Amino acid sequence: xxxxxxxxxxxxxxxxxxxxxxxxxxxxxxxxxxxxxxxxxxxxxxxxxxxxxxxxxxxxxxxxxxxxxxxxxxxxxxxxxxxxxxxxxxxxxxxxxxxxxxxxxxxxxxxxxxxxxxxxxxxxxxxxxxxxxxxx
Amino acid sequence: xxxxxxxxxxxxxxxxxxxxxxxxxxxxxxxxxxxxxxxxxxxxxxxxxxxxxxxxxxxxxxxxxxxxxxxxxxxxxxxxxxxxxxxxxxxxxxxxxxxxxxxxxxxxxxxxxxxxxxxxxxxxxxxxxxxxxxxx
Amino acid sequence: xxxxxxxxxxxxxxxxxxxxxxxxxxxxxxxxxxxxxxxxxxxxxxxxxxxxxxxxxxxxxxxxxxxxxxxxxxxxxxxxxxxxxxxxxxxxxxxxxxxxxxxxxxxxxxxxxxxxxxxxxxxxxxxxxxxxxxxx
Amino acid sequence: xxxxxxxxxxxxxxxxxxxxxxxxxxxxxxxxxxxxxxxxxxxxxxxxxxxxxxxxxxxxxxxxxxxxxxxxxxxxxxxxxxxxxxxxxxxxxxxxxxxxxxxxxxxxxxxxxxxxxxxxxxxxxxxxxxxxxxxx
Amino acid sequence: xxxxxxxxxxxxxxxxxxxxxxxxxxxxxxxxxxxxxxxxxxxxxxxxxxxxxxxxxxxxxxxxxxxxxxxxxxxxxxxxxxxxxxxxxxxxxxxxxxxxxxxxxxxxxxxxxxxxxxxxxxxxxxxxxxxxxxxx
Amino acid sequence: xxxxxxxxxxxxxxxxxxxxxxxxxxxxxxxxxxxxxxxxxxxxxxxxxxxxxxxxxxxxxxxxxxxxxxxxxxxxxxxxxxxxxxxxxxxxxxxxxxxxxxxxxxxxxxxxxxxxxxxxxxxxxxxxxxxxxxxx
Numbered sequence: 122x123x124x125x126x127x128x129x130x131x132x133x134x135x136x137x138x139x140x141x142x143x144x145x146x147x148x149x150x151x152x153x154x155x156x157x158x159x160x161x162x163x164x165x166x167x168x169x170x171x172x173x174x175x176x177x178x179x180x181x182x183x184x185x186x187x188x189x190x191x192x193x194x195x196x197x198x199x200x201x202x203x204x205x206x207x208x209x210x211x212x213x214x215x216x217x218x219x220x221x222x223x224x225x226x227x228x229x230x231x232x233x234x235x236x237x238x239x240x241x242x243x244x245x246x247x248x249x250x251x252x253x254x255x256x257x
Numbered sequence: 258x259x260x261x262x263x264x265x266x267x268x269x270x271x272x273x274x275x276x277x278x279x280x281x282x283x284x285x286x287x288x289x290x291x292x293x294x295x296x297x298x299x300x301x302x303x304x305x306x307x308x309x310x311x312x313x314x315x316x317x318x319x320x321x322x323x324x325x326x327x328x329x330x331x332x333x334x335x336x337x338x339x340x341x342x343x344x345x346x347x348x349x350x351x352x353x354x355x356x357x358x359x360x361x362x363x364x365x366x367x368x369x370x371x372x373x374x375x376x377x378x379x380x381x382x383x384x385x386x387x388x389x390x391x392x393x
Numbered sequence: 394x395x396x397x398x399x400x401x402x403x404x405x406x407x408x409x410x411x412x413x414x415x416x417x418x419x420x421x422x423x424x425x426x427x428x429x430x431x432x433x434x435x436x437x438x439x440x441x442x443x444x445x446x447x448x449x450x451x452x453x454x455x456x457x458x459x460x461x462x463x464x465x466x467x468x469x470x471x472x473x474x475x476x477x478x479x480x481x482x483x484x485x486x487x488x489x490x491x492x493x494x495x496x497x498x499x500x501x502x503x504x505x506x507x508x509x510x511x512x513x514x515x516x517x518x519x520x521x522x523x524x525x526x527x528x529x
Numbered sequence: 530x531x532x533x534x535x536x537x538x539x540x541x542x543x544x545x546x547x548x549x550x551x552x553x554x555x556x557x558x559x560x561x562x563x564x565x566x567x568x569x570x571x572x573x574x575x576x577x578x579x580x581x582x583x584x585x586x587x588x589x590x591x592x593x594x595x596x597x598x599x600x601x602x603x604x605x606x607x608x609x610x611x612x613x614x615x616x617x618x619x620x621x622x623x624x625x626x627x628x629x630x631x632x633x634x635x636x637x638x639x640x641x642x643x644x645x646x647x648x649x650x651x652x653x654x655x656x657x658x659x660x661x662x663x664x665x
Numbered sequence: 666x667x668x669x670x671x672x673x674x675x676x677x678x679x680x681x682x683x684x685x686x687x688x689x690x691x692x693x694x695x696x697x698x699x700x701x702x703x704x705x706x707x708x709x710x711x712x713x714x715x716x717x718x719x720x721x722x723x724x725x726x727x728x729x730x731x732x733x734x735x736x737x738x739x740x741x742x743x744x745x746x747x748x749x750x751x752x753x754x755x756x757x758x759x760x761x762x763x764x765x766x767x768x769x770x771x772x773x774x775x776x777x778x779x780x781x782x783x784x785x786x787x788x789x790x791x792x793x794x795x796x797x798x799x800x801x
Numbered sequence: 802x803x804x805x806x807x808x809x810x811x812x813x814x815x816x817x818x819x820x821x822x823x824x825x826x827x828x829x830x831x832x833x834x835x836x837x838x839x840x841x842x843x844x845x846x847x848x849x850x851x852x853x854x855x856x857x858x859x860x861x862x863x864x865x866x867x868x869x870x871x872x873x874x875x876x877x878x879x880x881x882x883x884x885x886x887x888x889x890x891x892x893x894x895x896x897x898x899x900x901x902x903x904x905x906x907x908x909x910x911x912x913x914x915x916x917x918x919x920x921x922x923x924x925x926x927x928x929x930x931x932x933x934x935x936x937x
Contacts, residue, residue: 134295153337161297179623201289215451315895351723406839425881431814433841473833487587542703561745567678569705609697759859
């Protein structure tokens, strides 16, 4: 069993808030992250897959294929987007890093399984100081 | 003459567009950065000042003071904000990294001069791959 | 189950030595790190907690609260301090990165449990080339 | 139980290819990495060992010893070398990051066990965007 | 006047040697870098251009255009290549970082001037510990 | 004219204070950095030299020689040392990053000139957020 990780990046806007809260209540719970005019981040995404090394190639997966799959399943939906308004798999969810990591997992788990490898971990940095890990 | 640099961070949303352009024209000129629903970045700011070392302290400037000045003049206005909608010193300007670096310079040059040091350079990273430097 | 990590920093002085050894013996066992006049590091600390996402907030924990807890329990005791002389939870212990990571775990495990999350890992960098992980 | 990690670096040339393939077939399977004239990388290696803290020293292992062991078992064989042509423990293997991580594990597991600690993980970066982890 | 910098990467093999030297003499002068079987690096390239901000776009240059120009003039020739054997603009030159930085400058100065901006600096990292800057 | 930079590291303890001040006054002026029990840092040092490329080697300087010179002139005196108590070239000076950068310049300018290159810049990081540059 071996693990291989691919790092990708996307830039997006978001806001942490509950529509059933007033702006004051959102500010109290979510702080500056509740700004109704949005703010944004350079997100850094680490996708880790696990499985056996294919003796024919020396690869667990071809990273070009893994990267292409992350591009179509995740980055095209998130990069330069508004996470609250434009990302189908986040609709109706609080746009926290936790929920975003889980959403990205759900986008990738099946397509990666179809390659013969298994998705092991989504690690998502919102800033250099904060990251979330989700193992399914 | 010595140079000292302080690194700071802020997270903000923005959009590159001209109001006199159609969305199609903005997309053509500014690409994904013109998304009307905004996107955002973790900006990293390096403020470099220059001057003589004060023999009484061994300091060019007290970095605590410099950091406090950047906080009130720049970060409070930009952090977790929408650069196009909420930042007074960017009103009416294209929210490019170039213009933002110049705007930050204008916020800091005089207050830093009042400390006895001189503002030497604003270096502003929009992503790890792109940065702007402005020397006034 | 989800994992969230907060990165913090502190700068401290320390010395690796045993008071029952001569300086020569300490030098032999601990090398340059035994310098009786101290040396120091920029320590980087990663605190990982695990638990369930709160559907009301989308958060595992509010990072502002986690950061404040690390500040009072760990950073105020360590930052700009001498680990051998001034840190209550390190009294009488060898000031190795291993013991420091365990000491930080003991400072944080209960207060974090009181928030409803569980402390999962203390990861402590002494330099870019060396780090310790402790899982309790 | 505690874990300690040492980071090391080496620079090497390699090529991904199968001698039973034509150059065209190798290009199709391995892309630019199959270039018959070689290419290379700054590899970054993280060696993680686990065990108990020795109360006499506060150390799991003396990092100077661990680093010396990595030097003789791994770096002297790989640094400024051609992985396909010159590295005994990679002879006859595809020079993928996966196989290289496994090869490095096999070089280190026994010598580390002889120190009283256990090898826990080899983490090997080929570029900032790609890394492999192997746990034996 | 403003300065904007684009970071790019390429991986390549090279060897430092003079064909008029014996292998022993090359080893004496160039050390491990003279290995006849090659070694390689992840090079990191920073291209800095300077000029005036275009009031119509807020840009000095469109980074998409600058990146495309670096791609065709530099990266396509260097990435996953052998610098000594395959790179036309390095033919007959010692493959040092110094000469490579000068070679990249010569590839880019005229095409960048054609965009209305001026090439200001080529900064080339061979490893995290060594970099060269060339200002023409 | 070309510029080449070598990065090095050292870990040291220090304290910012004036012996003619009380502890209270030192705390007021230098903050936590005045702690009488010391604190410390992982300093990162960038030494930039400039000159002409030697056509016989493709080098401005041999980095092995430059690194050895930094080792004997700077690192052996500073690494794992107390800057206030043990560093001859800092005796009687306030142990600020500014003064330390100037002190390192004075240690290196002549020995580098003797190699045929010129010292151009000392860049010294005390933390990731603060650095000083000195050009002589």
